[in-house]
Amino acid sequence: MKTGVIGLGAMGKHMAMNLHKQDHLYSVWNRSREKAADLAGECGVSCAESPAALAADCELIIICVSRDADVLEVVNAMADHVRPGTVVVDTSTVSSDTAKEAARKLEDHGAGFLDCPVSGGVEGARNATLAMMAGGDAAALDKVRPVLAAIAANIVHIGPTGSGQACKAVNQLMAAGINQAVTEALAFGQQMGLDMDKVVDVVSNGAAGNWFLSHRGKTMLRGTFEPGFKLSLHYKDLNICKAMGEKTGKNWPMVEMTLLHYRKLMEQGYGDEDISALFRLKTADPASSPG
Numbered sequence: 001m002k003t004g005v006i007g008l009g010a011m012g013k014h015m016a017m018n019l020h021k022q023d024h025l026y027s028v029w030n031r032s033r034e035k036a037a038d039l040a041g042e043c044g045v046s047c048a049e050s051p052a053a054l055a056a057d058c059e060l061i062i063i064c065v066s067r068d069a070d071v072l073e074v075v076n077a078m079a080d081h082v083r084p085g086t087v088v089v090d091t092s093t094v095s096s097d098t099a100k101e102a103a104r105k106l107e108d109h110g111a112g113f114l115d116c117p118v119s120g121g122v123e124g125a126r127n128a129t130l131a132m133m134a135g136g137d138a139a140a141l142d143k144v145r146p147v148l149a150a151i152a153a154n155i156v157h158i159g160p161t162g163s164g165q166a167c168k169a170v171n172q173l174m175a176a177g178i179n180q181a182v183t184e185a186l187a188f189g190q191q192m193g194l195d196m197d198k199v200v201d202v203v204s205n206g207a208a209g210n211w212f213l214s215h216r217g218k219t220m221l222r223g224t225f226e227p228g229f230k231l232s233l234h235y236k237d238l239n240i241c242k243a244m245g246e247k248t249g250k251n252w253p254m255v256e257m258t259l260l261h262y263r264k265l266m267e268q269g270y271g272d273e274d275i276s277a278l279f280r281l282k283t284a285d286p287a288s289s290p291g
């Protein structure tokens with residue numbers, strides 16, 4: 001299946017390389033052309049002039065760009081050129097409403113659309129071990145599943161268009177809660193005067209153990225916040241959760257609290273750090289504490 005990738009950032013470039021390794025990659029496009037030219041040269045595939053040119057050539061198009069407006073910009077640019085029967089898979093993290101709008105646009109031109117956000121970070125993208133949450137037509141997913149298997153180890157059809165993004169919002173809200181719990185508990189342990197490396201080791205293997213504690217616990221205790229998952233990206237995702245949550249008429253306090261804390265950290269210049277930088281606020285002196 002002739003497969004094109006649009007968006008060769010931290011995630012998209014690895015997806016493209018993994019598709020290439022399985023002989024699926026046909027064409028790439030990136031807004032900053034140099035990234036696309038380099039990858040196309042390395043893989044010996046076509047470097048498309050525009051999203052429209054890529055759309056005219058491909059049977060499967062995988063998008064991985066930043067935000068809602070970016071996805072719609074790319075979809076609008078492709079819509080008049082996409083071939084009937086082509087499937088467009090958006091792996092960006094955006095809102096369910098954006099997924100529905102993109103699907104409508106493409107379906108008007110005879111193409112299919114699946115919202116397929118991913119979880120697993122840059123490591124998952126590099127190692128092709130991403131978890132993929134798919135929304136849209138199950139038959140369209142079955143058609144492209146063998147190709148998507150080159151980038152994701154676990155692909156689950158959640159339901160109709162938009163449900164993949166709603167599932168990703170569940171994931172992001174849960175990640176916020178885990179971040180709050182781990183950073184606060186470790187700051188509490190420090191205040192108790194404990195040997196915190198021992199605390200991380202023993203707690204990681206008990207009922208409160210989790211991936212975030214095991215992988216980020218000791219680094220945050222040493223004041224190292226190299227990006228695994230950028231705080232500013234999680235902030236974007238929690239704003240998506242907030243907008244989706246507002247439509248339910250219920251309160252989602254974890255979302256509100258984490259947005260407030262991330263905003264403070266971003267104002268202090270920590271937006272490009274890992275989300276575990278929340279530990280900075282939990283250990284700050286009370287005058288500047290999170291509240």
Ligand code: NAP
Nearest residue numbers: 007008009010011012031032065066070092093118121122
């Ligand atoms: P990134 O490294 O910042 O890359 C963003 C990509 O989007 C770049 O290729 C950028 O092009 C392109 N782009 C942005 N605006 C565009 C526009 N208006 N038109 C066309 N292209 C545009 O981001 P990333 O980490 O790869 O993340 C991509 C998506 O995956 C995001 O929605 C993110 O939330 C999601 N995600 C990320 C992770 C993670 O750990 N990083 C994990 C799961 C999901 P340029 O090169 O020209 O800037």
